Amino acid sequence: MEYLEFELPIKELEDQLQKCAIIGKESEVDVSETCSQIEKKLKDTQKELYKNLTPWQRVQLSRHPDRPYTLDYIKAICGISFLELHGDRSFKDDKAMIGGLGKIGDQSFMFIGQQKGYNTKTRQYRNFGMANPEGYRKALRLMKSAEKFGIPVVTLLDTPGAYPGLEAEERGQGEAIARNILEMTRLKVPVITVIIGEGASGGALGIGVGDRVFMLENTWYSVISPESCSSILWRSWEYKEQAAEALKLTASDMNKLKLVDGIIKEPLGGAHRNREKTFETVGDTIMKSYEELKKLSPEDLVSQRMDKYANMGVFKG
Known part of the structure; x- marks a missing residue:
């Protein structure tokens, strides 16, 4: 430990x-x-x-090397029923973005999420959880397949951001993320999103438009990381703690601002201290949300989702 x-x-x-x-x-x-x-x-x-805990300490906990990642959650929740699907049918298979079909009980779900590595070798293989455009296009392909067959979508967010490399920009990183946001708002199946670690910038939002969005207790969700914010505003990373405080990026802050639908409590000390309990709680939250959403017609799902995001940021004096 x-x-x-x-x-x-x-x-x-x-x-x-x-x-x-x-x-x-x-x-x-x-x-x-x-x-x-x-x-x-x-x-x-x-x-x-x-x-x-301070906001910066929660950021540190969200990055803890022993913290469970997307595949850990999927394998624990679905067991042997998970079938990973690969490729965007255009360029290649992005290892930082994983997805596939899995069952919770008798109900099938399309699981999609960013995957980080456990050591230096696997971190390089997974590109540190930073997806390229083909990753977002793979995610969209899987979402549209799920919609075609009436399968609900579950997305698990854990990324320091979309990959910012030159080749990613050449292949249309911004367009790929924007396209996902557009298409997710009008998917005709339930979309349940859980932030399990870092939820940074458009890299997270590219698979983060959901009917229900939950954050684990020690995670963060923001347009920018505290370090990057500090380097822009103060020209130094030394002010990352102040930046974390100012960004209001913790689960409690996001819940107060009504930008997420709920907080999933973690075991004392963080998700890595009792993985089994965390997996059980996340699985229960997904099923509870699905039981609520499956009662809605596709038209009501889309309408409520669009209203939800249109109302964000509205100021009433």
């Missing part, structure tokens, strides 16, 4: 607890009371620390 800088007090207490247990095993000394005291202090420290 890796620890972030602000989590070091927890690491120290966990190390103490481990040493205490080892001493108890290797000697005949009764250390149960000492271990209980350390456990109590550990729980209190965890509750206090995670209750008062």
Whole structure:
């Protein structure tokens, strides 16, 4: 388990607890009371620390290397029923954007999401979760296929942004994202979106137009990352913490602004601390949302989705 800088007090207490247990095993000394005291202090420290996280600390948690990624969620929720589909039928298969058919119970879904890597090799293979235009075109192809067969769509967002390279711009990065946003507003099947990590810029929005949009507790969703915002406004990355505060990018901020439909609570310490519980909660949220949305006709779905996004940002004096 890796620890972030602000989590070091927890690491120290966990190390103490481990040493205490080892001493108890290797000697005949009764250390149960000492271990209980350390456990109590550990729980209190965890509750206090995670209750008062700053926006920047939540950004750090969303990037935690042990945090589950899109394929982890899909495999845990769907099991062996998931069938990955490849390619945009035009240029190539983008490894940063994955998608395919899977079942939750007896209900089929089209799952689409950005996939990051677990180590240096797989991060390069997945382009650090930054999709090229062919990734967004693959996503759109899968969405249109789902619409054709009446299959609901689930998108899982986790990207630092769309790939900003020259070749991506040459192949129409902006157009591909804009096309996805347009087409997603008028898809005639339910679209459920869950932000599971980073939700940065148009890279996230390119698959993020949903009837229901949820954020996990320790994720962020914004037009720009705190580091990039800091470098533009202050000409330095040193002000990323102030930028994170000003951007109002946390789940609670987005919920207050009514830009998302709800917050999915994470286990204490983040999704990586209890993966199974997180997978179960996300799966339940998807099914609950689908049960609500399947009652609507295709026309009502599109109408309500368009009204939802048209009303965002409306100021009433």
